[in-house]
Amino acid sequence: MSSTATATATPIQEVEDLLKRLQSNKHVQSVIILNEKGQTIKSTLDDVPTKKYSEIINKMVNQTRGHIADIEEGNELTFLRVRTKKYEIIVHPENGYILVVFQNPDK
């Protein structure tokens, strides 16, 4: 479907390539992709931290969604950035999936 992909690239390969490109950014520490239920689809971390972060991030997203809807009915969360002393968490929920990137803020 992507015009840049080679004729033989499968969707799975395309996803791998896109994630590899994202991870090649020197600030990226780890990447997790969840579905709307908080179930992990893809992760660059080990199973234990993946499960832990997936649950917590999913909770954060759902809570933030609720707060946004409370502020204005019909409005929706589209992007979430959380800066901490150690790293930044970048969350992009869209179409039933959630991309989570942990970024090292040392620039």
Added chain:
Amino acid sequence: ERRKAAKARDLSEEQRKKILASVDFVEFVDHSTRLVGRVLSDDYDFMKDYSITQVDDND
């Protein structure tokens, strides 16, 4: 029991493979990684204290 409901079970390997191969998932990854890529490449750090770093540039 609310806690239980919130905790979804892990995806089976079969379910995971099905999602990974689906067109809407590829589209999501394509779009969201581009978007986040733009966020990452934005080198301006609003939390950084620029008043100190300017001083000892050359030694």
